[in-house]
Amino acid sequence: MTKKLKVSFPQKCIGCELCVLETQRQLNKVGLEGALIRVFRNKKADKEFLEYSIDVEPRINDLDIESIRNICPTEVFEILEDSNDELIQ
């Protein structure tokens, strides 16, 4: 079974971007360009705080996703095992 990184709790995201920077370091670079995770922030007029959304490219699963999950201080990510692989086989 293939392991996949899933954004399970986006509401817990604090926007620190440690996941983005971890992903980039695994690709031997520092910066935001070409990152396989992107964190977008949004401020709603009636809310005091920011809300975050997290986009993850499927290619992320070729990286060390356990390190990406573990670096998040608020446990936004989960690693799921994709049982569809077995069905395909």
Add this chain to the structure above:
Amino acid sequence: MNSSSKKVLFIDLERNTSEVKTFPDLYKYIGGIGLGLRLYEIYEDKDPIIFSVGPLNGFFPYASKTSVVFNSEGVVEDMYFGGYLSTRIRFCDLDSIVFLSKSAKDAVLDIQNESAVFKEADVAPKSLGLPGKRSFVSFLDKKLVLDDYFTLPENILEKKLQKKRLLGFSVTGTGTFTVKDETKYEELYKQLLTKTPLLTVEKGFFPSCSGCPMGCSKSNVGEMGGNVLVHSLVACSFAENIYSDVGTVFSCLNILGYDYTHEDIENLPALVQNVLKNFS
């Protein structure tokens, strides 16, 4: 990343022009407040507002602030914004962004890497640049706000920006960098992440600054004054126990390819003090 000089984007609000200049002789000021004060001294006659980052911003955790140096009613002030601005300026491959003179009309700026485009005053700064890679300064209910959340302790910078007729700006950095010794870099990065108990602030679930895992309740109020080395790096003052340690700072700088010596780091406060003496 230029590890032997400082690169500065100058934006002349009066002439609607911008240019990048490189300063090998400012290398010893490291960044942040050190670099900002020296730039202020050089360009004082143009009434500059100087946003500066340090060499660790974007590269190491808790190096998450941006220093702002400017003259407010005859006093040279230094203030520190949280949010995302520091990593964006760093990923522009810039050490400072300097706003010179005063605009003839209300203006908004779109800064992307080393270029600045003047926009009409009715353009919202948050609509400029690239989503996920930008940071923006704007006025929200007459209050100066960074990234819709982060503010400064006093309202003197907003008065200064209003005086210069600069209503906001967006900074987008798309540069990527490599670190020569990736293994050692990764080790040091992860080692610093384990030092959160040394931070003098509680963990929380508030919007955090870029590169900081704390999510603390203090991130949105900014900072004024404090440790010269920490503010030259420009790290969070709650991480002073980490970044006031010369050995740690030397290791971080060394891994990134900077050739500062221990003495350079130790002598920085005196160097900055000498610049300050010229103002008084």
